[in-house]
Amino acid sequence: MFEKYQPPRTYGSSGGALSLTGLESMSAAEKTARIIAVANDMAASIIYIAKQAEAGNLTNSQIIPIYNFIDSILGLERSQTKSLMRELDKQGSRIALMEKQHSRDIEELTKCAMETITQMKVRIAQLEKNSTA
Known part of the structure; x- marks a missing residue:
């Protein structure tokens, strides 16, 4: 389930939240080891x-x-999942807007290029006409 905890020589045997x-x-390695131990x-x-x-040594009320602890973790997980989904939706909307803008930009550039080509053809025709005259 979790990474096997190898206690460092300096920790002693006390565990739990006090550790x-x-x-x-x-150090980063010590922090990781402590968190692994707590988990x-x-x-x-x-x-x-x-x-x-299950063995009947504890009642449901005990x-x-x-159950409350597990529910709070699951609630946090649901909340974070919803938050991430909202962020993904926002990013998806931004991407869609950027794609539309990109398409409009390409259309505008293509139109400008076509106009420039037309103008150059007219200019070439004028120059050819002037050079033959």
């Missing part, structure tokens, strides 16, 4: 609680905090 104290002064602890705790509930 996150002092993050400000840790593994959380996953293991939830699995253990579920097994204890595990409501875990």
